[in-house]
Amino acid sequence: MRELACDLLVVGAGPAGIAAACAAAERGKKVLVLDENPGAGGQIWRAGTHAPPRAAEPWLARFRASGAELRSGCAVVEGDAARQTLWAQDAEGLLRTRAESIVLATGARELFLPFPGWTLPGVLGAGGLQALAKSGWPVRGKKIGVAGSGPLLLAVAAWLVEHGAHVAFVAEQAPLGRLARFAASLAFQPRKLAQLAALRWKLRGVPQLFSSWPVRANGRAHIDSVELATDGEPQGFLVDALAVGFGLVPETALAEQLGCALDASGAVAVDAEQRTNVERIYAAGEPTGIGGVENALLQGELAGASAAGDARAAHTFARRAARARRFGRALERAFALREELREMPDDDTIVCRCEDVRWDAARELDSARETKLQTRCGMGPCQGRVCQPALHFLKGGRADRRRPPLLPLTLGELAELAADRTTLEHETSR
C-alpha cells in the first residue's frame, strides 16, 4: 500500500486545519493535510465556482506559503491511534499515512430535525444549499426560505441575497429576547458586532422572524410552500426552496474511532493545548464544540504550535483560545434548541431516509439505541450521519459508538485495509 510519512497529520482543511498546518509547518515540521473536498477551505471557505470569501484569502495564501502539503479528495476511512496511523482513500485507492502527531480538524455537521415535508425535493440543509450553489446550482431569482437556528442562517441568507436570490424569510427558533441579550454581551467585541451589523444590513427588507420554526413543507413533487409557526401563530410562504439547519454538531466520528473521549455535550474533550485524552492526538475547531471561524483558527494555531513543540507560542494562543471558547459557549446558550422542536415530526414524518423509518415506528421507543435496533434507524448507507444527531435531540442519549469503516469501502478495499492493519501490527510489535 502507498505510504506517506510526516511529522504532523492534519485531518480537514477548513480554518482549524489550515491554521494548525501553518503553525506547525512554519516551525519546520513536515505537515500533511488530508481533506475530502476538492480544495482547501472547508465548508465555510469553500470556493467552487465563486471566489472564496475575502476573510479566507490571507489564510489560504499563508497556507500555500507554509510548505504544508495538501491532499484533496482524500477521505480518512480508519485510524490506529497506537501506531499514529490513518488510512485514507483517494481516487487511486487506499493510502496509509503516519505521523508523530495528529490534529483532528474534522469540522461539524449540520443538524437536521425532521418535520412534515422535510424530505421533499427543494428542502435542503442551509450549508448544503450554499455548497450546492457554490458548485453551480443557480439561485438567482429563486424565492428561498431560510429556517432553523444559529448564526449560519444569517450568513447563508446574506450570501443568497448577494447572489441574487429572493430570501422570503429567515426564521430563527430562538426567542428574540435571548438573542438580544447575547448581542448586548458582544459590546466588548466590536468586530463581532460589526459582522452582525453587516449581515443585518445585507438582509434589510428580508422578514426576520424569531421564535419561529417550520411546521410543514408542502408540495407534490417539489416544495412549493412552507408553513411556519411564529410565536405560536401559523404563517405561510410560497417558496422555490427551503434552506434548513438547526445549528451544527461536532463531527467526532474519527475522534471516537481513535478512542478520544467526548465531553457531556458530545464534543471531543481537550485540554488547554487542544490535546485529547489519546496521546499525541489533538483536536481543533468545531469537533471540540461549536465556536465559529475565529475560535477554529485560534484552536488550530494552538494545536499546531503545541504539536510542533513551541510551548511559548502555545501558551499565548491558549489564553486567546480560552476567550474564544467562552464566546462559543455563550453562542450555544443563546441558540439553544427549544423543547417544542421535539414535537415537529408527525407520525408519517420520515426520521431516517436510508431505512425509510417513520416517526410512528420510533416515537414510543425509550432510547436512541433501542430505536436503532428496533427500526434500523441509522443503519443505512449514511450510517446515521443525518438521523443520529436528530435522534439524540429527539430522544436523548447516544445510539452507540460508530462502527468501522468511517465511510463505505468496497469489501475488497475493506479486506485490503484489514490486511495492511495486520501487517502494521506485526511490524510494530517486533
Place this chain on the structure above:
Amino acid sequence: MKPRALVIGAGIVGAACAAELARAGFAVVVLEAAHPSAGATACGMGHVVAMDDSEAQLELTRTSRSLWEELLPELPENIEATRAGTLWVAADDEELAAVHAKHAYYLTRGVNAEIHDQHSLRSLEPHLAPDLIGALRVPDDLVVYPPCAAAWLLALSGAELRVGLAVERAEARRVLLHGGVALEGDLVVVAAGEHSLPLVSPALPLHGIKPRKGHLVITDRAPGFAQHQIVELGYLKSAHSHDGSSVAFNLQPRPNGQVLLGSSRQYDRTSDEVEPAMLRRMLERAFRYMPKLRALPAIRAWTGRRAATHDHLPLIGKVGAEGPWLAAGHEGLGITTSLGTARLLSSLIAGTTPPFDPRPFDPQRLCAEASHG
C-alpha cells in the same frame, strides 16, 4: 391469581420463554439489565436453520424451525421473515460426499433438502465461484430480523418488562438484585446468555458457558446479488474448532438487498473491537466462494459474542434439584432454537411429555463434564 414467573434476560431466548410461560398461564415478569435484545440477539444474522451437528441439535433446530413456520402468518412486517432457504456449498469431492450424506440424513428426519450439481448451482446463484462442485439446498430454512422478533415475542407474552435491573443471584423462587432487593416468584428462568452461570454459581461451573466472538459485515443494497443464505459446508468444521480461531463463509441476502457476511469464531477475546486480522481472513474466505463480493460497498462491520457450551448444545432444564430453571448457552443458534427451547422448558416445568428428548440439554451435564476433568 396466576402463578408468577420471573424471567431474567430480554434477548430472543428470554422473550420466547416469556411467551411460552404466558401461554401456559403464568404472569410473567422479564428482568433485563440493559434493554431488550441488548446482547447476542442484536448482533447475529437471524438465520433459522436446521443443523445436524448432533442428533439432539437436529431435533432442537427442526422442532424450533417448525414453530417459526407456524408463526409466519402472524409475524409483523418489521421482522422481515423470509423463506430464503439455505444453500450448503461444497468445494471438493470430500464435501460433495458430505452433501450426499447430509441429504440422506435430512430425508430420514423429515427435513426437505435437494442436491444441486455444479451446473444447477450456477443457475441458482450465478455469483458463486465456478469451481464449486455442488450444494445441498434446504428450502424451508428462514431468515428473521432478531431484535424485532424478540420485541414481538415479548409483546405477545404480555410480560411486565423491567429494564435496567442488575440481577446478582437467581434462586428457585427468588431473584436477588444488586443492592439487596429481592423479587419473589413461583419460578425463575435464567435466560441471560453468557451472563447466566454467575447467577446460579456454584451449582454449575462458571466455565460451562464461554463467550465466542464473531465478526459480521453488512453491505449497501445490492438487490439480486444472492437469493439464499449461503454457507460453506466446512462451516461445521469451523464451528467445531475448539482451540484457536476459525472463519467460514456464511452469507445472507436481506430482503432490502443488503448482504450480511460472516463468520468468525474466537474464544477468550475481551475486546469487542473489530480485529483486522480476523476481518481479513473472513473476507478472503468469502471472496473464495463469491469473488464478486469484492466490489460490493461495505457500510458497517461489528462483532458479537455467542454463549457457547463445550458440546455446542444449550443448557435447558433445572439447575440442581430445586431450580432455578436455565435456558442459556445457545451459541450461534439462539434465534433458531429460542422457540424450541421455550417449548421444551415449558413442558419440563409443567411435567408434560417433552417435544423431544430433553436429556442432552440437561444443565447438570456440566457438572459431569467438570468432574471428568
